[in-house]
Every structure is written in structure tokens, then in C-alpha cells.
Amino acid sequence: MKGLLETVVRGLGNGSVYALLALGFVIIYKATKVISFAQPALMLAGAVAVSYLVEVTGFYLAVPLAALMIALLALGIERVAIRPMVGRPVFVVAIITLGIDVVIRVVVNHYIGRDVRQMGDPWGFDQVSIGPLVVQERWLAMLAVTAVLVGLLFAFFRYTRYGLAMRAAAYDQETALAQGVSVGAVFALSWGLAGFLAAIAGMFVGTGQGVEQLTWIIALKALPAIILGGLDSLGGAVIGGLTIGVVESLFQSYQGDIAPWLGQNFAVVSPYVVMLLVLLVRPYGLFGTREVERV
Amino acid sequence: MKRLIGYIAIVGLLSGCGMFRGGESSTESTAAANAPGITSEPCPLAVDKNKGCIYLGTISDLTAGPFAALAVPITDAQKAFWKRVNEAGGIGGKYEVDVQAYVRDNKYNPETHRQVYNEIKDKVLGLAQTLGSPTTAAIIDDLKANSIVAAPASWTSAWEFEDVIVETGSNYCIESMNAVDYAVETYKPKSIMAVHLAGDYGADAAAGAKIAAEKAGVTFTALETPPGATEQGRAITEITKNKPDVVIITTGPADMATIVGQTAAAGYKGRFIGTGPTWNPALLKSPAAPALKALYEQSSPGKSWGSDTPGHKAMRDALPNVTPNDGYTSGWAWSYPMKAALDKMVAGGDVSRKGLLAAVKSLATVDYEGMLPADAGNFAGDANAATFRQTLINKVDEAAPTGVSMVKDFYTGSTAQGYTMDGPCFQKL
DSSP states (O other), X not given: OHHHHHHHHHHHHHHHHHHHHHHHHHHHHHHHSOOOTTHHHHHHHHHHHHHHHHHHHOHHHHHHHHHHHHHHHHHHHIIIIIGXXXXXXXXXXHHHHHHHHHHHHHHHXXXXXXSOBOOOOSOTTOXXXXXXXXXXXXXXXXXXXXXXXXXXXXXXXXXXXXXXXXXXXXXXXXHHHHTTOOHHHHHHHHHHHHHHHHHHHHHHHHTTTOBOGGGGGGGGGHHHHHHHHOXXXXXXXXXXXXXXXXXHHHHHHHHHHHOGGGOTTGGGTHHHHHHHHHHHHOTTOSSSOOOOOOO | OHHHHHHHHHHHHHHOOOSOOOOOOSOOOOOOSSSTTEESSOOTTOSSTTSEEEEEEEEEOOSSSTTHHHHHHHHHHHHHHHHHHHHXXXXXXXXXXEOSTTEEEOTTOHHHHHHHHHHHGGGOSEEEEEEOHHHHHTTHHHHHHTTOOEEEESOOGGGGGOTTBOOOSOOHHHHHHHHHHHHHHHHOOSEEEEEEOSHHHHHHHHHHHHHHHHHHTOEEEEEEOOSSGGGOHHHHHHHHHHOOSEEEEESOHHHHHHHHHHHHHTTOOOEEEEOGGGOOGGGGGSTTHHHHHHHEEEEESSOOTTOXXXXXXXXXXXXXXXXXXXXXXXXXXXXXHHXXXXXXXXXXXXXXXXXXXHHHHTOSOOOOTTSSOGGGGOOSSOHHHXXXXXXXXXXXXXXXXXXXXXXXXXXXXXXXXXXXXXXXXGGGO
């Protein structure tokens, strides 16, 4: 039982990183109806920015500074590369974001160099006891920071004018425009928020093990998370991310004993298996809006 | 849109590659008609314009693949090695060697490797470097069919059985046999676990560890783990759960550090011995550093950057302004057999691919200028006789240029000594 709970905590820790990334995907999708494939690069850029800033400002200042830098970068990308494409097919814009992802990664790889860059985080691999459980501090930090960020984000959408504007634009762009909402600002804000969240996620990915050129691949695990939760559901993104993290962790710990016939490393594909199963049963995700098309 | 995401997720996962190509040179020239890759005209960067030129190709992981951190230093060291050879009079006083005109990036992708190999194969005499086991496997049949000699940047035991491959140092299988023998002698373990990547890097080492552990009567388990520091949860769980006395680890450096760091944090107190490519000096700055210093040793097919041999000194002099990295050491050391074979080919008068292959087959020793024992360059006998069986053990040492210093000099363990190399080890795991 103790082992199971520790496995779940590890899964929730890693899952909160997936949740932060998934939230970025969903926020952009809700605002613009486009899946932004630039999220992996923004995540990597955030982690690398922290690894450089930490030497100057210390860790706790480096994280918000890096997140703001990446938010500004995302704003810039939206203004230069995405805004001119408004009205074009979403498929085209999605492909543009793929190109942006590659360009950013090539630049960021230059700053990563050939070695692993460290975050300089205070947690390392240190462990802490909670009752009988022994878990890594960084998993608790991931979970706590994600909880706070998700709380702030939901409060932002619920209680602020900009949050209301974003919800209105997500619901019906033309009507929102007619009511005086600047849809362009909503687009920009969504990219900025996604960049901010991706940078925090990147920092957490880099804690303990550091960040290298191939670290971006982890961000792809947010894709099964958003499919699981529903493409247009913020709550779904959070639950999807945590679920993927826990499923993966459970497979890592127990699949070898319970189902060895699946092969030694089934945990690697388990998020995608979950995604396919959910797609079969609920093609719009657990919390997504069912698409209705009248012919 | 969902379908698109699915496709892209799968494509992204499978490829993990970039879209840019590096290592292009504009100095390509056509080879002489009589022998591919040999011209009577001087090399583009000739020291002496009166000498002819031997072109050697390089296919390496230069930009987007997982081994770029090693591959770029390897390639740079080889450029410096051949520059030194040319400055010292070239090959037999008649030729200089060019390794810069035909450098190609394989992105660690076998298909790309074969494609760029086809682009350059008619313009080069041999390959100064072909990086990776699966990538080189994609061209090995063509290398053999055309008698193209190639120096591999990988240590799989499969190369012992290929005449056209001039490998240097012990393979992963022998290296791990020696690592286990060292561990048995030093730590008296009752159980050994091999944590390894799939394929002819990880599985080759795990097979060697298995052979040695069984010979020593030690309980052995093998655990295959996927690449990626965040994917090591299962390996960490299994090590902390089963508590083997010694873990022989064959992964990338970040994966290794994650496993060592997290298992140590969870209270594991056994020993880790990692194969050569598990180490990277940057790990000393990672949170795993204390655990690495306490629990980790590196088995290695060759001496590290700061070693005191004429070869190491020549290398350091030729690469004055680089951050020390044993990728340089490997690239430099791997070039000696090719130089010895080229010297012998030119001296013998048959300056051609067949002449080079014949020269390789007649090499019983190679002068590594002290970097390796001369019999590491034995290509004359059969696979079993020619297999070099000495490796060494390093420990983490912050004062050393590449973060490791030697604790046990070149040795052959009893398992490796008595082992008959009758096929690639990874097939026996």
C-alpha cells in the first residue's frame, strides 16, 4: 500500500507538469481553435532560460523572470506569425506552429549546447517523509505550484474582465467582437498564458535531471492529456494531465509484475493507449464539448 | 484536428529529429578515375601542394541526434588528427588525407545514414568515421561489397566479425565482462543487475555482464530501460525494490545520473559501474553529483583526456582551446588503425580500396602512441584471436579534466580471458 501511494504521488508530480502543458494547449485552442505545436519549444526555452538566469538571480527569482520572458516570446510569436493568419484554415495555422516549434528549438539548442543544463533548483533528489510515505520534494513542489497556478487561472477566467473577454471570445468570436471585446488581444493573451505555463512546466521537467536537447519530447505527453480531458476543457486538461502521470507511474511500478507479457517498457506507450481507449469511447474527451454538426 | 494531433504525436515520437543538415562543404572535388577517393591533385586544405590526396568520408551525428554531444568532439578530434598527420609528411610522403570534404550528418537515423553514404561513397577511399551501430548496420553490406574500410564510432561486438571495420579498443561486451569481474573482486556481490538500453549498445553490455556473472556464480537480472531521463521510473523502482549489490548500467549520461541520483536518495547503497558512454563531465554540476561520487564508477575502453601518454599529449596540443571531453579522446584514438593501414597500403604500392583492405587484414599491431596497447590494433587474426580484451576502470574525480580519473589500469578479467568470441554478444542476452 505504501509503495502504491508513493507511486501515485510520483505520478501526480509528473502529471502536474503534463497538466501545465495541457492547459497551455487548451487555452490557445479555446481562443483560436488552433492546436499550437509550439508548446514543446516554449517549454524547452523556459527551462533553458531558468538554467541561465539562476546563475544571476538565484532560483526563486529566475523562475518568474523566465516564465515572463517566455510569455513575452509567445506574445511576439502570436503577433508576428499567427495574427496575420486569422481567417485561414486552422490546419494551416497548426502547421505554422510546427514550423515555429522547430525554429525555436534550433535556437534554444544552441544555448543548451552539448551537455545537460541544470536548473539549480533547491530540491534535487531530496526526499521528505509524510507519515509513512517517503516521496521526493520536487514532486510535492510540482503538485503545489500547479495547484496554485490552476487556482489563479480559474479565478482569472471567472472574476476578471480579461478572463470574461476570453471566455466570451471562446464562446463566439463575432458576438464578442460586437460587444467591444478585442479578439486580437484575447489571442495574444492566450499565447502569453500558454508560454508562461510552458516555461514553468519546463523548469519542473529540468529539476533533478536537468535539461538537454531532446527534453522537448516530454511535452508530447500533454497531447494524450488534452485528448483525454477534452480539447476545450480547462478542468479536463488538469485531470487529463494528472491521470496520464499516474497511469504512467503505475505502469512503471507494477506492469512488470502484473503483466510482463506486455514487454519491459509498456509504460512509455501507456499514455497513448489511454488516449486511444478514450477516443474510442468518448471521441470528444471526458470533459470536452460534444461537436454537433447540422447538415 | 484530433486525428492531426495523433499523427503528429506519433511522427514526433518516432522521429525525434530536426530538419536541418550540417557538415556541408563546398570543397568537394571529383576523385581520380583509377581509384575512388584518391587524386593526384593536392587536397583542398593541403599542407604540401606536391602531394596527392586521399579522401575519407565522415558520417556522424552532428546536429539533431542523441549522440551529438559525443559525435561533434569525435569529428573535431579526427580533423585535428589528420591535420597533424599531414603536417608530419602525410602518408608515405606521397599523399595527404582529407577528412573535411565529405562530412555528413546521419541524425542517428539508419535511413539517413544510408542516403548520405550513397552520396559520398564514390568519392571517398574509406570512412574515417561511421557513427552508431544500427546506422552502420544499414551500410555494412555495401561496405563489404565494395571493400570500403571504415572506422566505427561505436563499440559493439558485431564489428569483431567484419573485415572492413577497423574498431579500436574492447567492445561493450568485453568491457562489461571486465566490469563484473572487477566488481566481483572488489565488492564481493551476491547479486548483479544490468540496466540497459535496447539494441547492440545496451544489450551487448548486458550480455557481457550476464556471461561474467554466471561464471562467477552471482545472481543476475537484466532490466531493459527506455532512453530519456524522465522515463527511468521503472528502473529506479526495480533497483530500490530488489537492491542488487552491483548495477552494470548502459544508458546515456542523463539517464544514468537520474537512476543513480534517485536510487541513492531512496536509500540504495549498492555500486554502479557504467560503460564509457554513460559519463559526461557536466553531471558533476547535477543534483546527482554526490551520489555519483559515492556509488558510481566508469568502465572504459581507453584512457581519459588528461592521461600522460604521447598520444594524449599530441591530442591536447592539437586541440588547444576546447572544453575537455572524452569524445575527443575517442575520435583521436580511433584514427590510428586507419593511419597505420593507409601507411601500409601506400608502402605496398596497391593504392586502392582492395589495397587498403589487404593492408588492414595484415595489421597485427598498431602504434597508438601509448593511448592503447599496440595489440588493440590486431586485425590480422580471426575474430576470437583479434578481439582486444583489456579495459580500465575510472572513478569520479572533480579535479580531473573530464571529471574521471583511473582507479584500475588496462586489465583483462578472467571471464574475458577465457571467452570465445563466436558471435555478436547481444544475440545471446
